Amino acid sequence: MSEHYFTETPSSDAKQRELSLELGGHDVTVTTVAGTFSPTRLDLGTSVLLRHLPPPAPGDLLDLGCGWGPIALDAALAAKDAEVDVTVWALDVNSRSLEATAANAKRLGLDSIRAVTAEQIPDDLRFTAIRSNPPIRVGKEILHDLLGTWVPRLAPGGRADLVVSKNLGADSLHRWLTQTLGGAFSVTRTGSSKGYRVLTIHRGESSD
Ligand SMILES: C[S@@+](CC[C@H](N)C(=O)[O-])C[C@H]1O[C@@H](n2cnc3c(N)ncnc32)[C@H](O)[C@@H]1O
Numbered sequence: 536m537s538e539h540y541f542t543e544t545p546s547s548d549a550k551q552r553e554l555s556l557e558l559g560g561h562d563v564t565v566t567t568v569a570g571t572f573s574p575t576r577l578d579l580g581t582s583v584l585l586r587h588l589p590p591p592a593p594g595d596l597l598d599l600g601c602g603w604g605p606i607a608l609d610a611a612l613a614a615k616d617a618e619v620d621v622t623v624w625a626l627d628v629n630s631r632s633l634e635a636t637a638a639n640a641k642r643l644g645l646d647s648i649r650a651v652t653a654e655q656i657p658d659d660l661r662f663t664a665i666r667s668n669p670p671i672r673v674g675k676e677i678l679h680d681l682l683g684t685w686v687p688r689l690a691p692g693g694r695a696d697l698v699v700s701k702n703l704g705a706d707s708l709h710r711w712l713t714q715t716l717g718g719a720f721s722v723t724r725t726g727s728s729k730g731y732r733v734l735t736i737h738r739g740e741s742s743d
Contacts, residue, residue: 540570540571540632540670541572541628541670541672541673542570542629543628543630545569545571545630545631547569548569549568549569549631550568551566551568552566552568552569553565553566554566554575554577556576556577558585558605558609559608559609559610559615560613560616561612563608563643564642565603565605565639565642566603566642567635568603568634568635570631571631571632572600572603572670573602577605578605578668579729579731580668580699580731581605581606583698583726583728583729583733584666584697585609586728587725587726587733588610588696590613590614590617591613591614591617591619591621592619592621593663594621594622594663594690595621595622595660595661595663596614596624596662597624597626597656597666597685597688598667599626599665599669599681600626600627600667600669600670600681601626601632601633601636602629602668603632603636603639604625604632604636604639604640606668607625607636607640607648608636608639608640610664610666611623611640611643611645611647614647615645615647621647622647622649623649624649624660625649625650626652626656627652628652632650633651633652634650636648636650653684660688661689661690661693662688662690662693663690663692663693663694664693664694665685665686665688665693665694665696665736666696666697667698668697668698669682669697671699671700675704678708679711682712683715686712686720686736689720689738691738691739691740691741692739692740694735694736694737694738695736696725696733696734696735697733697734697735697736698731698732698733699731699732699734700731701727701730701731701732705731705734706732709722709724709734712736716736720736720739721737721739722734722735722736723735723737
């Protein structure tokens with residue numbers, strides 16, 4: 536059976552590539568690996584998301600489904616430049632993604648990135664920011680479970696930004712988030728570009 540980018544332990548040839556691109560306002564070179572999401576280039580949806588993001592706020596930031604790490608690396612680079620104290624939790628199920636993200640963080644001298652599985656994130660941690668190009672292809676049930684697990688872990692006043700292709704259900708996901716998250720959260724479409732929507736979720740300041 537062929538492997539997906541969300542396979543936990545890929546067995547395919549781990550071919551590595553060097554990729555030069557701009558992240559967090561820096562020209563960088565990273566290493567990507569086959570068996571992870573979009574190893575040949577920065578995904579178009581991810582590039583739409585990165586262009587829409589505010590500077591990282593101090594605190595804990597979750598990159599939900601980190602792949603080889605572009606969102607986590609972008610956040611950590613921007614935070615370092617701004618001298619903002621941010622811990623970036625780069626979460627994935629795919630062991631190769633986690634290894635690639637950790638290696639890229641080391642290569643770029645970013646010690647604020649922790650490449651982790653869900654079990655390695657402390658239960659009581661709340662995030663000031665969540666950023667994600669979520670894994671739509673896992674199917675609606677798993678996707679809803681994933682977002683329903685992590686988005687409620689935004690701290691009061693926190694903000695989540697998600698990029699989703701219009702053709703892969705961005706508008707129905709927007710409706711689902713609005714219906715599911717409850718009154719403490721607001722969901723807004725803050726961007727629309729190149730067939731992608733950026734959905735921004737704010738959690739109110741009160742902890743209810
Ligand atoms: C669309 S890719 C985005 C990867 C990377 N953030 C990027 O922008 O290039 C979604 C990622 O979510 C990961 N993923 C799938 N299921 C997951 C789960 N249950 N928990 C965490 N990550 C998951 C996949 O392995 C994949 O790396």
